[in-house]
Amino acid sequence: MDSYIIESNKKKSRIPARLDFAQSGTGLVLGLFMWVHMLLVGSIILGKGSFDFVAKTMELAFLSDTGHGFPIAVFFAVLTIFTIFIIHALLGIRKFPISWKQHRILRDQIAMMNHTDTNLWYIQAVTGFIMFFAGSVHLYIMLTHPGSIDPYLSADRIVSGNMWPLYLILLVCVELHGTIGLYRLCMKWGWFAGKDARKSRQTLKKLKNRATVFFLTIGVFALLVFVVIGINHRDKLGEKYIKQAAAVEQVQAVEPIQAVEPIPVQAETKAVEEGQAPEEAHKADVTNE
Ligand code: HEM
Secondary structure (H helix, E strand, O other): OHHHHHHHHOOOOOHHHHHHHHHHHHHHHHHHHHHHHHHHHHHHHHOHHHHHHHHHHHOOHHHOOOOOOOHHHHHHHHHHHHHHHHHHHHHHHHHOOOOHHHHHHHHHHHHHHOOHHHHHHHHHHHHHHHHHHHHHHHHHHHHHOOOOOOHHHHHHHHOOOOOHHHHHHHHHHHHHHHHHHHHHHHHHHOOOOOOOHHHHHHHHHHHHHHHHHHHHHHHHHHHHHHHHHHHHOHHHOOOOOOOHHHHHHHHHHOOOOOOOOOOOOOHHHHHHHOOOOHHHHHHHHHHHO
């Protein structure tokens, strides 16, 4: 009775709604960022040169006369994404079942309802939980090595640095979490609702599935290409990728080898070569001097 009285007198707080809005906002930014990120990383499928071009552009190399990049630009980009990532995760844990009993009840309800969107929510919760850890590892490495994004250094990190299992797990989690998240945002805020809500829901669900398959395919292909490069590059670990043009220039820049004057072959040597006994040749040479 007492608690009821206190509750009913209290004005409904707007904080949960604001937190939901912030979670949707950070989720939207991260979801769209991941689509761009995967296309940029996927440039390795088009070749080392394209990935190198993308990495240098992300380092704002076009602003420098020498074409070298500014890793500090990547550092700040990672810092921004990492901050949004942590805020999004913090807002997300509000919805997690905090005890096994709560988890049990949730599982039973999901099983009983067998409602696809509720099942999707559970996939999001599990993939979100995994990304707490796998995403943080990746982001911390990017934050502390912003200048190490290049076809060889990335491939070395994936193969010799054994990052491929983490990337594989992270890839599946982020593509599921991201596309389900964007789909649920459309449902939650009524985006692209159209006249027939039921029909637009089915269309959005189809788009969601196709986007998941599309980005997973790019991610897996990119990872395979990195693995092949990394295996072939194991004996040159840590060597940076040099653009073809730069490599040719470097070769040309090396001082052309000076023509070496032939050293006059001494008479003695010549005589020996012609089969004269060394002692004979030497005696002859000394007498000539
Ligand atoms: C600004 C922040 C980020 C930067 C600069 C970045 C950069 C990169 C780079 C350069 C790679 C290629 C592999 C490597 O060099 O190690 C990569 C791969 C990957 N990143 Fe990120 N990343 C960022 C944020 C994220 C976030 C927030 C996630 C997910 C939570 C993520 C998930 C992945 C995955 C799954 C791969 C493997 C891609 C594949 O399978 O081919 N990244 N990232």
